[in-house]
Amino acid sequence: MAEALVMSVIEKMGSDVIEEGLKLVCSQLFKAVSPWEEEVHSKIKLIKHEFELMVAYVRYVDTRKDVDKRWEAWVKILRDLVHQLEDIIDEYAYLVGEQHRHGFYDSLHRTFRHFKYIKSWRGIRRNYKMLRPYLMTSQCRKHVTASKRVQLTLMTLLEDVNTVKSLLAFDEDEIVGFETYKSLLVGWLTDEEPLRTIISVWGMGGLGKTTLVNDVYRSQEVKRYFDRRAWVRFQKYTTEDLMRRLIKDLYNENRDILPDNIDTMPCDTLAEVLHAYLQQKRYLIILDDMWHINGWFDELSPVLVDSKCRSRIVITTRNHDVAYLAVESRVLELQPLQEGDAWILFRNKAFWKYKDRSCPSDLEYWARKILQRCHGLPLAIVAAGSSLSYREREELEWRKFCEGLDWEETNMPMSERVRNILKLSFGDLSYHLRNCFLYCSIFPEDYLIKRKRLIRLWVAEGFVEKREGISKEEVAEENLKELIRRCMLQVVRRNHFGRPKMYRMHDIVRELTRKISEQEYFCMIYSGEETESIGKAHRLSVQKGIKDSDPHRGMSNIRSLLVFDMSSFSLKSWISRSTSFRLLRVLDLEGVPIERVPEEVTILFNLHYLGLRRTLVKELPRSLGRLRNLQILDLNYSKIEKLPNGITQLKNLRHLFAWSIHDLAYAELASNPGVKAPEGIWNLKNLQALKSVEADEDMVRHIGNLTQLRTLRITKVKGMHSVELCSSISKMSHLVNLDITTSNEGEALQLEALNPPSFLYQKLELRGQLEHGVLPHWFSSLAGLRQLGLSYSRLKEDPLPCLHGLPNLAILGMYNAYDGQELRFHAGGFPKLKFLILGGSNQLDSISMDEGALPSLSELLLLRCTGMKLLPQGIEHIKSLQVLYLMAMPLEFVDRMRGGNGNMEERQKVQHIPLIRHVFQSGDKWTGETLS
Secondary structure, three states, X not given: OHHHHHHHHHHHHOOHHHHHHHHHHXXXXXXXXXXXXXXXXXXXXXXXXXXXXXXXXXXXXXXOOOOOHHHHHHHHHHHHHHHHHHHHHHHHHHHHHHHHHHOOOOHHHHHHHHHHHHHHHHHHHHHHHHHHHHHHHHHHHHHHHHHHHOOOOHHHHHHHOOOOOOOOOOOOOOOOOOHHHHHHHHHHHOOOOOOOEEEEEEOOOOOOHHHHHHHHHOOHHHHHHOOXXXXXXXXXXXXXXXXXXXXXXHHHHOOOOOOOOHHHOOHHHHHHHHHHHHOOXXXXXXXXXXXXXXXXXXXXXXXXXXXXXXXXXXXXXXXXXXXXXXXXXXXXXXXXXXXXHHHHHXXXXXXXXXXXXXXXXXXHHHHHHHHHHOOOOHHHXXXXXXXXXXXXXXXHHHHHHHHHHHHHHOOOXXXXXXHHHHHHHHOOOOHHHHHHHHHHHHOOOOOOEEHHHHHHHHHHHOOOXXXXXXOHHHHHHHHHHHHXXXXXXXXXXEOOOOOEEEEEOOHHHHHHHHHHHHHOOOOEEEOOOOOHHHXXXXXXXXXXXXXXXXXXXXXXXXXXXXXXXXXXXXXXXXXHHOHHHHHOOEEEOOOOOOOOOOHHHHHOOOOOEEEOOOOOOOOOOHHHHHXXXXXXXXXXXXXXXXXXXXXXXXXXXXXXEOOOOOOOOOOOOOOOOOEEOOOOHHHOOOOOEEEEEEOOHHHHHHHHHOOOOOEEEEEEEOHHHHHHHHHHHOOOOOOOEEEEEEOOOOOEEOOOOOOOOOOOOOEEEEEOEEHHHOXXXXXXXXXXXXXXXXXXXXXXXOOHHHHOOOOOOOEEEEEOOEOOOEEEEOOOOOOOOOEEEXXXXXXXXXXXXXXXXXXXXXXXXXXXXXXXOOOOEOHHHOOOOOEEEEEOOOHHHHHHHHOHHHOHHHHHOOOOOOEEEEEEEEXXXXXEEEOO
């Protein structure tokens, strides 16, 4: 792992800031260079070559199984040296930035600058001189030690590391050997016992407990049986945390609107909400990975009301005592896979690249021996098989792998053997993937990691290598796909395109990763307790117990600060009292209830990522423009309505998100008003994402300067500016996501002139009236379109014939878009449509679906169709439909859905749909009911 650390520092040495500093010092424009500056500039690049030589030896150490204490000691020394060197480099970058900020020509400023920073330049020089003897000594020790142990050339070592060959965690989509367990578990869940019943699934880590229960939880038979469902991982949460998570998951799973102030509710109120919500409901609650029984019967059990409705609670655990919270007849103890099932799973992972997934005869001997070392544990089998799938199909390679496992087998308990199989696979990762994967340990246990957030953090951290002709985000996406292919992250949720949306780390994998992360000082977790090593870490994840009085000193190593704790947090205290934070690269405060960003944040010259999503911040500091290196500014769902003028100075800004929803039900055109941006924001040529900004005449005219944009969301567009807006947008040759909202319902968008290439747009949202009440002629040619939203369009012609043949459309939303009375979906149309929203119309009274139409539809949402009295004709033909969601629909329509007034024939049409939810307004509150 030291290799990844060394390489990240080497890359940092080649960064633009370092190169710029070296050019400046060599130029004649910069005359007043102090002796200390001159020496630092001349030395900063020399270190790079020494560290490049170290990399080869570090790579070799990481692959050795018989490493003695001399090697371990040298790697520890190297790690400390690299951390100190990175401090020097970041301090150097900070001072170069300060020079830029104050200018290079004014002699008075120049003199003052040298006086002000003379101590810092001297400090860098002094620190380097202190490190130099250690670097020399460490190099000598390295050469001596290496020559005694191995006879390998530098070239051999460099070539060896380029082989990428590892996988880790269990792929939950492949269920092997669980058929009997699944049948038994489904039977217990759906039997006739009226009392609330506890069921437990237990066994050691890696047996697939969560995989089995998740497969059952997602089955149609179980979905259809229960009114309410929720899944939470238990582990170390307090009762209050657990109840809050249960409420959120119950409401989200059933598409109910969460109670206000759920994050600040006291324990008693949470208990009342949860108790009331579950009254007279048949519910299923999964408590995954429960470690202890403290507080279970006293606090949580009474809240999970027993209304004698056949409710069930399923516990997965490694603890015998926890398992027997259930009666003995409802305890399911998992056993290792039988040899036949284990072999099938192993072949599926080791030979997934090949059609028949068969094992070559010359490898079968070693394959069987490797499988024996996995002891029937699915997690170990997947780790070993997946790792081997990236090795050459040669007997020697497989024999080496098996011998490595033999070494791991000596005197180790079963759980340790599994961990070492995982570690063996992990050790083969390229350093870029190692850093990316280790970074996932920065998130709290059981945290659902969002794909886009993770990608942006990787980019901001500098983990993504540059490639010609491809953006850093695209490279990061490839890294993420590689980790998924290697089964290192579990895909928890996918979007309607089938693309992974959220991930989670297997608990055993996370435990291993966190241990390595702390050992390497890559990241430390702060949970309210001080540790000696926290000041050495380069990343700090604040997860619990933070207080205003707790700003930590001596944290000069910290480059990233992520705060997940929702209790009181004083950002100003941390920044102002701990000046070492000026080297911070990532500051992510998503969800922290702060109301103001202190001016002190703007001294963080090295900051690349500022995350204020879901905070209560209303305005940004005026001096925001000082953050010259800022690449990502995330203000989504904050309270900010206007951006400061200084934002136009952020020339490196690549992503600007300032999107929020004022009306969660989208009942108004201006549910997302956007923010007011200053003049000149269109000069930020590196912007790739801009959402959402208000339009004015200058914005519409100049926004075409942003030729690198991939995502644009613009609001308050006037009809008179439509043609000019089309002209500007046409210059954006990389645009894939476009969202336009008019200033009011009376404005008409003229979009005929836009005419994008057929495969350019993937997502398109148009909110507002369309000229002449028809879709632009180019709509039917959007072959690459995957998501389309039309709102308040005032279409006079049925839009479905135009959209019918779009080959990749997966999501279609039409809200108050069509003024006609009938919509008809013809057979063969919309081949990939999975999610359909229709609503907001007074005129629409009939929806019909021919047999063979909408073959992939899984969710149908009908919202405020006040003219509809009958169910969609032909809905019984849509066998793929999983969810029917109704919101504020007419009472007569809902009554037919229930089968009231003898309408059992209508009720029969929707019997095949597992989940039917009806949400309606009662007084000033929204409530819901299940009709399935």
